Amino acid sequence: MAALPPKPAPTRSPWRRLFARPAQHQSAAGAVIRDYFRHRAQDLGYTLSHSQLRVIDCMAQQAEGLAHSPGKAQSLYLYGAVGRGKSWLLDGFFRALPLAEKQRLHFHDFFTQLHQGMFRHQQQDDALETTLDELLNQCRVLCFDEFHVHDIGDAMLITRLFKALFKRGITLLVTSNYAPEGLLPNPLYHARFKPVIELIKQRMQVMEVGGPHDYRSQARTHEQQVFTQGCYVWPGTPAQRQALELPERHAPAQPLSVGARQLTVRQIQQRSIRFEFNDLCEQPTAVMDYLELSRRFDTWIIDELPELGECSIAAQQRFINLIDVLYDQDKRLLLIGQRPLAESLGGHAIDLARTRSRLGQLRKIGPEHALG
Incomplete structure (x- = not known):
């Protein structure tokens, strides 16, 4: 970059x-x-x-x-x-x-x-x-x-x-x-x-x-970074969720209107929004949805990140597009998965290299790290 x-x-x-x-x-x-x-x-x-x-x-x-x-x-x-x-x-x-x-x-x-x-x-x-x-x-x-x-x-x-x-x-x-x-x-x-x-x-x-x-993988000055205020949390244990004040897994779904469409969301609090991966990437969402939501929310929590290589190419591409939008709009991202980030970002979609590079800026919080 x-x-x-x-x-x-x-x-x-x-x-x-x-x-x-x-x-x-x-x-x-x-x-x-x-x-x-x-x-x-x-x-x-x-x-x-x-x-x-x-x-x-x-x-x-x-x-x-x-x-x-x-x-x-x-x-x-x-x-x-x-x-x-x-x-x-x-x-x-x-x-x-x-x-x-x-x-x-x-x-x-x-x-x-x-x-x-x-x-x-x-x-x-x-x-x-x-x-x-x-x-x-x-x-x-x-x-x-x-x-x-x-x-x-x-x-x-x-x-x-x-x-x-x-x-x-x-x-x-x-x-x-x-x-x-x-x-x-x-x-x-x-x-x-x-x-x-x-x-x-x-x-x-x-x-x-x-x-x-x-x-992007090397240390840089603050102005050259985008996702440095966000983090990747794995494996999302109850203790981690409690420390981060997140709901437990599989929170009840609720509808959210985006233009003329209805999306599924798990939590809204002021200018923060929480989705599960499947809510955005396994559904027919589009870049215009992410752009519209970016105007309304500054902090994004994406929960239940799977191993991308096990997802369809369409789901991989939606995830790539989502990260592109959040990165370009300078949003704070909290991403939660079950495995280390590098193990979660497999797959064969063409632009995954860019996504891996951008998500590499996130602070990593694994099971061995204390949350403060």
Whole structure:
């Protein structure tokens, strides 16, 4: 997620090459991007990887293009394994870019808003364009974090979406765990998604953010962590539940209205909510449900986590989506299972590596730990 941890600085600073461009070839916008990352890395004591430095240089050129050729700056697609700094780079670019007409969105959230808007405007001649007018207004730069595609229905809409965004002259920055060729990997549907893969490769500079380590698993500063205020409790004994002031297992179910739907919940207390795993992940819930609940509740308790490898792929994917939303919305998570976390997160869903990385930030409370 963040840049590489500190290590002794090399004799020749890698920033010398990056910032050695003659002044006449730099715009103010490009210099702002380079200066932001230089100061940010120095303040945090980071030494950036070679691939991160390449991306920063590309982002600076992108900012220069936005300043000199509006509507023609090349878009950027960043991919790589979890924890290699993609989101950190995207966030830094968004904060530093000296432009007001910009938006930074988690792809889950944007896509939910897109679906809802198209439903509202279904009587219009072009519901997609009308919805984009509403969502993007005068936006010139759009940043998508955690872009992925697993559903053929979504894939067809994404094809239309990307064509519409490029037609509008919007500059895209996208992060993904997958290279373009790895999107929608299901062999039954992959060929039908080829047009948008080719469009991405034609209209966006594709860059890998590499490195051998997942730096989410290492100690970081508070601002770089999300789930540090939460914990994973196992095996959820009566003593643990009493210390954490949780009801006993299998608390009575009660209905909860979410939009036009009824979900099952086990406990609600002010801005805290408790579910059992099956209530959310073995039922036909969706990302829009999690997003709506995130607006209403800040602390989430997910009880009865099973061994994911024993669940259906659909249940695994719902759990992945749920953790994505809670992570992106910066919610406090208390997760309760019967086994150590690493043993509970088996399975074969495509994005489980990201989920394991994010849940790895939770404080672990096992049977040998005293609760205070």
